[in-house]
Amino acid sequence: MRLALAGKTAPTPIDEVVRRYPDVPRLLVIKTDVQRRGVFYSDAALALLDETQHQTTGTHIFGARDGLIALRPESLLLRDGSSIITTPTPLEENPYVVDAKDGVPWLFDDGIPLEAVDYWPAPDFYARTSSSGVPMKNIVSARPQRLNIFPYRYCTFWNNNKGCSFCDIVSQLKKGGKELNIPAKLDPREVGDVIGEALKEPGRFSSVFLTSGSIVSGQEAFDDEVDYYIQILHEVGRHFKAPKFPSQIIGTAFTKKQLQRLYDETGLMSYTSDIEVLNEELFNKLCPGKAEWIGYREWKKRLVDAVEVFGPGRVNTGLVAGIELAGPHGFSSEDEALERTLDEAEELARQGVSTVFIVWSPRPDTPLGDQKNASLDYYIRLARGLHALRVKYRLPIGFDDYRHCGNHPDSDLSRLLPY
Ligand code: SF4
Structure with a gap:
């Protein structure tokens, strides 16, 4: 064609x-x-x-x-x-x-x-197979300069059907399980081995990234998720000489005790916990599992707590931009959505928490799949607004910028203005 x-x-x-x-x-x-x-x-x-x-x-x-x-x-x-x-x-x-x-x-x-x-060019390790016979690229994948680990391909917020309205993690797991050879839960030891192989390619990668679905179980809620990340980060850390290595996790909003464990017991250097939408009412409707287990205000408080643990410029939260305008409960205009979102982002920035966004892509196997995302003007204005907040509050975003992530139009702007 x-x-x-x-x-x-x-x-x-x-x-x-x-x-x-x-x-x-x-x-x-x-x-x-x-x-x-x-x-x-x-x-x-x-x-x-x-x-x-x-x-x-x-x-x-x-x-x-x-x-x-x-x-x-x-x-x-x-x-x-x-x-x-x-x-x-x-x-x-x-x-x-x-x-x-x-x-x-x-x-x-x-x-x-x-x-x-x-x-995107394929890294060398993509041609190799792990000790258990899984293609290494199905255990660790690559952004141009970053190694991605998705260790757990399920999210327990879906146990009672309270997953986020834009999320298709479960249907993707079911489809991928049949068509791809990707384990639903990765063995930490094997992850570490593949990271070791990937790092043999000189000059290719500059950071390691980890994210999975939320795991509510444990003595305290989410302790099992924290324990699992710690196991994986220990295995990754075997390949670095320094106690800390360039790394980012997107996890659930953990308690201060859990955050401190992540920081003290691993080489992790930055922390992200996605609030998805900056409005309490919309959060409750669109992210009912997060609302049930943690709550909007507590989520924000934990982000601020994380700044005390990881340091300023090392903590951020992500938005799925466009969902705030979707459905019967969304903001009625892009102007209102922009103003209200940037107001709340500023409140976080003042306390050392950066906000980045991804452009929402409505996907068919999600509750919001039949909706439209926002206008290009809206996304450009949002990118400029979030970037301006980082400039105003002197918040570096190097761990989540165009080199490492590349999925945030707002943090792409950071390359224009060093701070
Ligand atoms: S927290 Fe929400 S977006 Fe993330 S995997 Fe769970 S349901 Fe999906």
């Missing part, structure tokens, strides 16, 4: 947005819109995918926007080194198209070529 229109040129709708925000680089506007609308890979683009050279869709704990598990590029790189973490999306939803042009993949909007893109 060829979807590009030869000879058609700019301007595209994106150029108007670029003009409205001269302080935001064009490539960041493109990245954000590609995350917002998703991508469709043409046959010619897929023919350029080479499993020995490129990362193909791997260990996602969440699903794709077209609901499929198939061999596709893991994601895209722009010419300034920015990652576009995006998801394959059905053509009828008006995604960007990745097609071949002059023998390389390009992004197209409505047939107009926008930018050449690269598929």
